[in-house]
Amino acid sequence: MLLYTANNGDYENLADRMQREPLRKTNVYVNLTNQCTCACTFCLRNTKEMRESNSLWLKREPSAQEVIAEFAKYDMKNFKEIIFCGFGEPTMRLDILIEIASYLKQRNKNISLRINTNGLCDLQAGKExxxxxxxxxxxxxxxxxxxxxxxxxxxxxxxxxIQSFDAMLAFAVSCKKYVPHVVLTVVDCIGETEIIACQSLADKLGLTLRVRSFE
Ligand code: SF4
Incomplete structure (x- = not known):
């Protein structure tokens, strides 16, 4: 699935969703890649079963033009927020992410675009x-x-x-200069003590912390 919607861990192809409820505004997720620079212990990508059966696992990475052609089928007014997310790390395909984001903003400058990321793209690219x-x-x-x-x-x-943590935090701080909203996230299952420590770190950096439930 290139474009999909999500609801409590259930994913649905955007085309099916639009057919089912055409009049309701929705968040749309853009799935660009399976690649990632991490191999998180909790990531669904790590199980062979999920890789083979999950509808988000891409058999082939899409081109920018393919994603743009999919978006061209819809009225932008149908979308609340468009999120670059998917089964892998979206910034692994930075060039096409930027190309698609530019197209979406040209179609509607008020559309809200978000990237969900591991924050390691500066390390991956070797630049800010x-x-x-x-x-x-x-x-x-x-x-x-x-x-x-x-x-x-x-x-x-x-x-x-080990350099990854500091690089991720530096990326978050650098984003504050260029992006209106920068959010750090943790899952609720890491425990209260760790959540308090993460909040204190976010406060020190002047960033918002969002605690989300683990799916
Ligand atoms: S950063 Fe995200 S996509 Fe990458 S391994 Fe971790 S959970 Fe999976």
């Missing part, structure tokens, strides 16, 4: 990426996962090693 988001991306939501570098690495198994 946030300036590319200026005027295009309204929200960057970054998985904080943990309050320390060691725990972060234990959970994410990032290919960049």
């Amino acid at each position: 990426i946030a300036p590319l988001f200026q005027g295009l991306i309204d929200t960057v939501s970054i998985s904080l996962n943990a309050s320390t570098a060691a725990e972060y690495l234990r959970l994410t198994r990032s290919k960049f090693g």
Whole structure:
């Protein structure tokens, strides 16, 4: 599925959703890749069964033109927010993400665009990426996962090693200059003590922390 909607962990192809409830505004998720620089212990991508059966697993990565052609079928007024998310890390395909975001903003400058990311794209690209988001991306939501570098690495198994945590935080801070909303997220199952530590870290960096339920 390239474009889909989500509801409590259930995913539905956008075309099916629009046929079922054409008049209700919805959040749309854009699925660009299966690739990721992490191998999180909790990620669904890590089970062979999920890789083979999950409808979000892409057999082939789409081109920008293919995603744009899908969006062209719909009136932008049908969408509340468009989120680059999917089964992998969307910034692994940064060039097409930017191309698609530019197309969407050209069609409707008021449409809200969000990226859900592991926040490691500066490490992946070897440069500061946030300036590319200026005027295009309204929200960057970054998985904080943990309050320390060691725990972060234990959970994410990032290919960049122990430097990943600090690089992710630096990316979050850099996004503040270019993106109106920057949010760090953790899941509620990490425990109260860890949530308090993450909140304190977010406060220190001047960032919002969102605690979301683990699906
Ligand atoms: S960063 Fe996201 S996509 Fe990548 S392994 Fe972790 S949970 Fe999965």
